[in-house]
Amino acid sequence: MSKEKIIPAAIEVFSENGYHRASMDEIAMRAQVAKGTLYYNFPSKSQLFKMVVKAGFEDIMRRTEADLNASLSLEEMILRVIRHHLDLFLESHHVAHIVFNEISNGIEQDVLDELKQLRRQHLNFLAKILEEGKCDDNLLRDVDSNLAAASIVGTIESTCNYYLSHQDEYSRQDLEHFIFTIITKGLFTSIE
Amino acid sequence: MSKEKIIPAAIEVFSENGYHRASMDEIAMRAQVAKGTLYYNFPSKSQLFKMVVKAGFEDIMRRTEADLNASLSLEEMILRVIRHHLDLFLESHHVAHIVFNEISNGIEQDVLDELKQLRRQHLNFLAKILEEGKCDDNLLRDVDSNLAAASIVGTIESTCNYYLSHQDEYSRQDLEHFIFTIITKGLFTSIE
Amino acid sequence: MSKEKIIPAAIEVFSENGYHRASMDEIAMRAQVAKGTLYYNFPSKSQLFKMVVKAGFEDIMRRTEADLNASLSLEEMILRVIRHHLDLFLESHHVAHIVFNEISNGIEQDVLDELKQLRRQHLNFLAKILEEGKCDDNLLRDVDSNLAAASIVGTIESTCNYYLSHQDEYSRQDLEHFIFTIITKGLFTSIE
Amino acid sequence: MSKEKIIPAAIEVFSENGYHRASMDEIAMRAQVAKGTLYYNFPSKSQLFKMVVKAGFEDIMRRTEADLNASLSLEEMILRVIRHHLDLFLESHHVAHIVFNEISNGIEQDVLDELKQLRRQHLNFLAKILEEGKCDDNLLRDVDSNLAAASIVGTIESTCNYYLSHQDEYSRQDLEHFIFTIITKGLFTSIE
DNA sequence: TATGAATGAGTGTTCATTCAT
């Protein structure tokens, strides 16, 4: 079936070029199908894009979930969440870029809405992990879990970007450690 | 002079549509000048975009700097940095979006490089504030200042985005407080 | 197929306007296809132009070759070469003009190079005919065949141009006779 | 006066780019005058072009005439005519190209007419030299002088073009000698 | 006499989308 050839090609092309510079011609070429086949399987470019982003979100949520279980400590859980997101960002940061950033202006409104909803789902997914952690012990500060989830994603995203253009100065270990520290303990050393 | 009409129009149009969907025709129309006038004043779309982004970065750095002085405590300084960035994000989050996010694929490589340098300058600006704070007292954890700066920006950006679609659930005060807390003290309540 | 509609239209438009004044819009209109169809079939204006020129060169070489055979005397061969070139110049002197003249500045360098090569091939074609003639008898002066070929083409071109704006003063027969005489015997009556 | 700065700049730019690719901006820049100054001194691009071509024709005719006098033999005269035209073609073949070739389609009709007239004048100039030579002795074949003039120019032009891309194979002496031979004695060795 | 900012019609090119096969 053609869909299975199209999606990976679309991921590639969208990742390398961003939504607007990606062309359906290029995707068809990489997928080794005719251009018409794209439109036979997906109603439009923006819908195809949505499928790609959706697949990205689902992938990271699936992968993360598979690696978490109730017996883990909250610290370990957060570490693993960070690690999986780092994997996504570093191994295929182009995909990550479109998944987390390219949800920008200039996409058809209806698709844009669906993309925002996907992002919301992802944040919910993270927020829920935090919520569950809250119950267990009193480790977690009493902050809004959704905002906390957003700040985790923002921190990962932004530091990864920085890391990607300064790879000679830090190791991946350094980065992971930094993110874990800053997210869990913040900038200040002082006790509250 | 036309430049003064073009820049605000360009900010508007780039903000509303992102780089690729923004059209020079639209910008010319909003600026009430002929299309040729755009090209008389700016060599290309990407260069015009660069000017807009540059102006954005310079604006926030100027505004922030003007509000900081040596007599402030580190906490107060960080608070003000956050506050100014929040201002930019919330008052004109479209500008902020292009300034901090739209540095994406599909822009001419040379301009892209300059944009990345602008971003680096902005991070340096924040990192320097942190560096100076480090000297004063032992309040700051010994982490890399550049990564720390990146994580601050990422947190602000990401939580603002979330806030913007959930404005009914939080006040601006809540948001500011949350960001300050999470950045300075992190998620965990425990002492190291 | 569209190509068959585009080429003749392109010949027309390039001939009437020269390379730079010819517009893809005009060619599309004359070919009765959409502008996009031009670009579906030819990658660019300059490539389309190249195809037209190439077709012109190939046409005259094919036509000339088809009319020559080993049994002809050298004089007869040269006469036929002149005649065929005259046909091209007079019957469709616009095509001839672009084929022989419009290889000018301001065309993309790569295409320009290919056009120059086409011209070289045509001169080679003529030079080879002369070379073969040289062997047969001792009729031909011992001059460089390539320069000789160039001078034949230059003479035909230039006199045709003159003829075209003075058609009332000469017959086509006069012109053909003049060219043959001047090329084979030169201006002077004297014996060497 | 600005005109004196504009004309040489225009020659340069038209020569390097041909009529259509030459831009008034470039000419103004090279002439070190403002763009408006061009239009203050010349009503339009095509008129400016005409002045350049006219200057070219006048120059070669003046130079040639200055070097001819009644005491010279016809052979010597023709040799000098060839030599002066070769000078023009080889020393500044870009000027020559526009003077002799770029009188093509796509120039405003009125200017085109004037350019054709200039070319006619130049051919007349050459034809008159031939006519005068005819009287002296019976050296010249009885052919139409205008066509003969056209064929001389065509031969020079075409062989020069060939020479310019094969300069390693011939000397300027070779070329001059070839042109003189082919023009005066033609391709054939046989006596009439 | 000279300027240069401003113009706007025109150009080559791209690309998502359609549809007959």
Added chain:
DNA sequence: AATGAATGAACACTCATTCAT
């Protein structure tokens, strides 16, 4: 289910020309 030729609206950019100063 799949194709690929054809489309046409949209786009960035150019440039001869004008005109207020």
